[in-house]
Each structure stands twice: as structure tokens, then as C-alpha cells.
Amino acid sequence: MSIYKLLLLPGDGIGPEISAEAEKVLALLNEAGVARFEVERGLVGGAAYDAHKQAISEADMTRALEADAVLLAAVGGPKWDGVPYDLRPESGLLRLRKDLGLFANLRPAICYAALADASSLKRDIVDGLDIMIVRELTGGVYFGEPKEITDLGNGQKRAVDTQVYETYEIERIGRVAFEMARKRGNKVTSSEKSNVMKSGYLWREVITALHKREYADVKLEHMLADALAMQLVRWPKQFDVVVTDNLFGDMLSDEAAMLTGSLGMLPSASLGAADEKGKRHAMYEPCHGSAPDIAGKGIANPIAMIGSLGMALRYSFDLPKAADAIDAAIANVLAKGLRTADIKGDAPSTVSTKEMGDAIVAEL
């Protein structure tokens, strides 16, 4: 039986609560002999800062590099608003992405039929929605240098961030998008601001050439990022796979997730490049944040977290059947009417984090 090392980073806010439910699923998978998951626990974000004044410790970074996959819940919260910039909770997350080389962030925006009415959009606009946003995650304005604030005197400061993309970075994320599209609706929408940004101009050029060279069978369209932000609201079902840079991907994937009315439901995967042996670093996290306002109340929705474990089974451990089983279990508990507070809608009552987790385990 295969042995897999999983690093669990519950992080901040509701992170520990929803992580506990994912651990129940892991325990079940171990019991059922699907594989042997050896779970280590670490700290990231504010939790790590509180423990050792770093948003992730060197020891945990080493564990992350050695793990077969990282499962991260969420980081951040107002508690750490005052910490120095380089130590803020998010820097732990960004370091993980960068040092693990997780350039491909897959963010599905799926509208669960049972939840279509929870959306602020009309039912027919979102029912059946299934978009995959492929976001570049280790480049762009998140990491480009210079990135600094200079004191100019006289009370004036100057802040600079740098958006940088090289051809190979655009090509490798483009490949992920085209490959993904072939397994889905066979359409890729590439988004940038080529009318204003040189990086957008290069982005369009590289994606166009890659398409022509290797993926001419996939339908490709280009859409400016502002137009895409609009079209997501107008008629989101026009999209299949969307590929875009780090910053646009951040905003567009959040917007797309909110369209579905199912934010607490959406997992994500961040993948690195495969080495000679086909091994690659990977991290899985819910699309939602740490929700400090409801932390500790036992009412958070654990589904995105359990779904993220499902994505790990699919993309890191090649256990598609187990992943399908998790997806089916989630669909079943929803069909039975179980709702956490965030997806209440017209449901007569809601269940707790723990009850939702237990119900999914029972289905499995």
C-alpha cells in the first residue's frame, strides 16, 4: 500500500475547526486501506507568528518541501494587523507558494444545483455553472522586484511594485489551461490588460503562439480583464477554462466563486512542475478565507476543506475513485438538505461544522 506524507496547516480563524473535519475523512481513508496517509501538523500565518515570530517556521517549510502534499486551511485576521509587513500572516502562504514552486493555481467555480438559490444572481444565470480558473501563482506583481517604499522627505513616500512575466512562465501556465480544457469543455479564455500593460501584451502573444503550435484543437479566446470582470456577472456560463495572471486571477477567481453562492464549498489546488519521476509539490486549500468573525463558533462550513482533500487525492495521489467518493458524499449530504449557516438559503435549519463533517464521513 502506498504511503503518503501530508502536511496539515490549519492556520488561523476557522482553519482549525474545518481541518478537524478533514482529518476525520483522512482517518477513514486510512482505516479503509485506500492508502496510508501519514499526517504531520504545522503552523502557518498568525498562528505561526504567535508561536515563533515568523509566518512559517523553517522547520515547517522543510516539512512542506518533504511532504507529498500540503493541506492548508486559511491564514490571516485582524489580530495581526499591526505586525511588521514581512511577518504578516499572508507572507507564510506566499512563501509556501514560492518556495514550493506552485505556479499553477486551479480554482473551480461550481454552482451546486442544491445551492443555486443561495446566489445573488438569478438562478438561470448560475445554475449548472462550472468554470475552472487557472491562475498563475508564483509570478507577476506578487513577487516582482523592486517592491519597496522609499521615503522622499517632506512627508512624501513612493511605493513601487513590479509586475514581471517571462515567456516560459506564461507558457507553462498556458499549457496547464489547455490540457485542462481538453478534459472539459475544450475552450480557454485568456485574460490580461494587453491594451495597457506590456506584460499583458507578452501574455497574449505567448498564449496565441502556444495555442497555434500545440493546442490548435482547443478553442481560444482573449478577453481583457475588465471585460471579463463584467462578463462573469452578465453570463458566466460562456466560460470553461480561464487562464490569467496572479493578480487578475486573485480578483477574478474570488468574483467567480461568489457568483456560485457556494463560496464555503469551493476547494483549490496549487501545483508545481513535475520532476523526472513525475513528482511535484502541491498544496490544497479552500477558496474562502479565515473568516475571523465566525471563528471558534463551530458553524463554519467544512466542505471546501474536505473538497480540497479530495483534490489532493485526485491530483497528488492518483486516487480518482476516492476523490469521486468524496465529491459524491458532499453532493449527497447537500441533496439530503444539510446546510451550514453560510449556505442556509430557505433551509429550515442548519448544522454545525462537526455535524456536517460527520455526515460526510457517514456517507463515505
Next chain:
Amino acid sequence: MSIYKLLLLPGDGIGPEISAEAEKVLALLNEAGVARFEVERGLVGGAAYDAHKQAISEADMTRALEADAVLLAAVGGPKWDGVPYDLRPESGLLRLRKDLGLFANLRPAICYAALADASSLKRDIVDGLDIMIVRELTGGVYFGEPKEITDLGNGQKRAVDTQVYETYEIERIGRVAFEMARKRGNKVTSSEKSNVMKSGYLWREVITALHKREYADVKLEHMLADALAMQLVRWPKQFDVVVTDNLFGDMLSDEAAMLTGSLGMLPSASLGAADEKGKRHAMYEPCHGSAPDIAGKGIANPIAMIGSLGMALRYSFDLPKAADAIDAAIANVLAKGLRTADIKGDAPSTVSTKEMGDAIVAEL
């Protein structure tokens, strides 16, 4: 009677058609003796490129600098996809913004009650929506240097764009937002990515200090740009004035405009700083684009263009009554059921660009 010089730049696509309707309104204002508007016409965008291989000619730039206000319809279209980067249609618009010093872009997102059902969002989410997005327009990644593509050899290129903000730029746009809020709902939401970008960090710092120093009576909240992209979809009525940078403002204002279902209805104003005499450069344009797909068909909605003229009367010519009259005329024709194709909804029939323009003139 005051004499005002207005430069009309119809631009591309549907621009000329909707400009013609705005000219009818101008003629009426002249006839009625509201003021004397001397209208000059110029070229911008693809139209300017076709005429003299520049996205705006030096002569028209001079006219723009001398005018009391510029009224621009729209630029761009697939026809000019192949023109050199520095001559593309958008560069004419960007040059106007930069050389006229139009740092403050006001983009209202208003949902007209008569059109609430045209939105893809549920009626109760958008009915009565009235947000003012205050977008910084002459800084950030649009204009920062370096902005270049370098050939690295081996088929590799490197593209760089630079996001730069200085304290004074953030302060002056912040002031516009706070002043605006005082005349409206008294609330400002400032948006950036301070968790990732140094410019966002400075932005938050400067807005916070300005608020404390001069605008403590206005409610201020900070919201990360990705969270704002989400919240606009979830519950847009939580916002009054939103202040943000050039790039985030581009996306968020488009998203907000689309929420209303009234995109063809929304005007915008771009304002410079006032000189000693209280004079400032200003440009007014519809929020929508050049819509090349429907250009020349006579079906475009002229309301955003006429509304932009209304904004000019309000912000550049201090003619609030005439501006109110235009707004009322627009509301009246809508109440009477007149609809262009873009806002058809359940309307039994639609009117042409010309019919809509004539109806508004008749109301006036």
C-alpha cells in the same frame, strides 16, 4: 451669457452614432440660451490612427488642452488589433488622461428602477443601487516606468510593468472620495491589496492618515480588492463611495457597472486639479466601450453619452439645473417604456439610437 468650448471626440465603433444624439442636446441647450457651447470636433483612437497614424493628433491634443471640457464617446476595435503598440487606439485615450492631468475618474454605478430586471442579479440585490467609484486615473501600473519588453534570446522575453504611487497622488484622490461621500452616504470604502503590494500598503496608510486628519466625520472602511470584487456580487448596496487605484478601479468599476444591468446608461467624469482660478481640465465619457459588433446599425444606446454631457454641465459648467433636467428627461423616457436593444428586458419593442435621442430632446 457664458461661452464654453467643448471638444467632441466621437472616436470609434458606436462613438459617432451616440455623439450625434449628444449634439442634438447641445443644440437645444444653445437654443434655449442655457449657455453658449462652442463645439469643436476631433479624432481619437482608431479614427485618428486611420486619418494620421497617431491615436490623437498634436492639433487635437492642443484643442483638448484649450477646451473647457472634452466629451469622448469610445475608442478601439478589432480593426486596429495589428497596429504598433504605441499607436493603438487606447493610447490616445491614455494620453488625454495623462496630459490633461485627469487624476480623478468618477464612475457611478446606478441601477435605474425601470431597468432592475435587466440585471443578472436578483432584483432586491440591485434595485436602488447607487455606488460612486472614485478611480485614480493618472498613476499606478498604467503609467509607471519601466514598462518594457526585453528580448532575452532563446525565444524568451521578459515583460515589465511598474506600479508606482506617491503619497500626494493617494491623498488627492482620497480627498475627492471623502468630499464626494459627504454629499452622499458619508461612507468611503478604500480598496487595495495591502497584504501583497507595497503600493497597497502605502495607499492604506495615506488614506487612514488623511481620514484621521481631515475627514474623521466620514465613515471609512478598508477592503482588499479581491474581497471587494466578491462583495460587489454578494451585497453591493453596502457601498457608497469606493476609492481605489487605476487598475483595480478599471476592473471594479466595470464589474459594478454590469451589476446594474444598465451599462449603456452609465456616464463617467475624469477631472484634473483646479488651478488658481478654479479652472480644471475635464473629460466626460460613457462607461461602456465602442461596441464594434453593433457599430453602424443605429441601435446603440445614447443615454450614457447624453448623461456624460449632463455630468459636464454639472462638474465643468456649474449648470446643475440643466444637468438635473437631462437626468430627469432620461428617467422620463425610461418610465414611458422606451428601450434600446441593450436594455430591452421584457419591453414589447425597442427604439433606435436616433429615436431614443429624439425622445430625450423632446422631454427637455
